[in-house]
Amino acid sequence: MGEGQRRGGLDRRATFPFLYLPPLLWLGFFFIVPLILMLAFSFRADMKGDLFAAFMPTLKQYASLFATGSYWRLLGISASMAFGVACAAVVLSYPIAYFLAFRAGDRAGFYLVLLLVPFWTSYLLRVMAWKIMLGTEGVINSFLIYVGLIQEPLGALLYSRTAVIITLIYVWIPFATLPILAALQRITPDLFEAAADLGAPPLRQFTRIALPLSMPGILAAFFMVFIPTIGEYVTPLLVGGSRGSMYGNIIQDFFTKAANWPFGSAMSMVMLAATLILVAVATRLIKFRDLLQ
């Protein structure tokens, strides 16, 4: 086709940089450059001198990070906490997804909105609500005393790892439901009928059909909770106290209170590397593209 097509091709090529450069420059300058700067900073010996000045690269920060057992332990604890939270969120949200997919009928859409409303409300606020509820003079304690079940407030509710874990599970449940629901909705109900006709009892139908076929959704939900939870620092800050700190809180401390940015950068690089490895594992195991449809 002649003129139009050719001219169009030329125009397209002329338009290309206008579409290409703004997002590339933005992400380059505000996403890639900061991470590279952080990598560079992690090789600095100290904070002396101008931030922009040249320095002798050293592995000192990494050496002291590797030598300090408590940081590794905290990374391990954060990872185990995230693992526990992700498992609990998946187990607790699976029945919800199952209910929405197979039992809720016409009202499934409405029930789904009902489930997601808490997720769309302020994160900080929901965490704060837990703080109000778990505190020594908080809702749960004062309510229990009011109705006469206990005389003394339970002290261990707030400012502990348990409080962090409960709050995180609470926050993630609606989110974990979504990929599982997406996977369950792709199962044709005919399969269950066929299995029933062939004499499979309900439990066997579940273990042989629903569970294996929804496995991609289960894995997706697991990683979608696990990965962001390792880097969590806000929830421990609010309900964890000093006993409930996670790896992210130490990074925050090195950039604020301790003002040891090179060491904080090294810790952040370790966190980033751990996250990217997990993402690589997750994308090997799951085809996220299938779940998006």
Added chain:
Amino acid sequence: MKSGRPSLLPAYFFALIGFLYLPIFVLFLFSINSNTSFSFPLQGFSLTWYQQLFDSAPVLRAARNSLFVAAGSSLAATALGTMVSILAIRFQFRFKGLLIALSVLPLIVPYIVLGVALLLLFSVFHIDRSLWTVGIAHTVVALPYVVLIVASRLAGFNENIEEAAMDLGADYPTTLRRIVLPTIFPAMVSAALTAFTVSFDEFALALFLAGTQPTFPVYLFSQLRFANRLPVMIALAVLLMIGTLTLVFAAERIRRK
């Protein structure tokens, strides 16, 4: 499909819904309770906190700051994300995979890492922390959402209409303006609203980058220590929650069209 225990699943579902709404309900309850302490028994109904809210300049300023940041960053993220989406769906070029990966990656990098990395960037270039720096960070983290929403809409439309327009003599910028943008406009609005809510609620990045002008979550956090200030904050939070939900429902409505 009939199991032996048909009533267990709905019971579980509604128990969990109750568990999810409990804290929100508690917040609402204490926003209309006349006492400042968060304990039972309740002291009686009162709208004082809502009233005080409108007399408290710092609270309103923080809410306004959040509004500015969310509006600015969602517009910027929508513009940039739409560019990426058009490139991803309609263009073939080298390093295309790299650009797409780059624009989705902020979803994966932990906020604490991105937060301190941006803090480093702004410190190195002696840029004072302000609402602008928060807005820049929010644009980066909102971009993946925009790309996911807009690109999937654009992928659902046939390219033929654009080719037809060009055959009829329209140049490419005109085709973009008259054909492509109107087609994906609902998705862009939905993406902008999503980006808005992401930014409005964001705390982990804002805490590092806000400087002396706090956004609402940062201000809320700074006030948590003062028990007598909390009811006012909760009253505002309840109002903001209603606002956010309205936006979310609007975004869903528009996206479904």
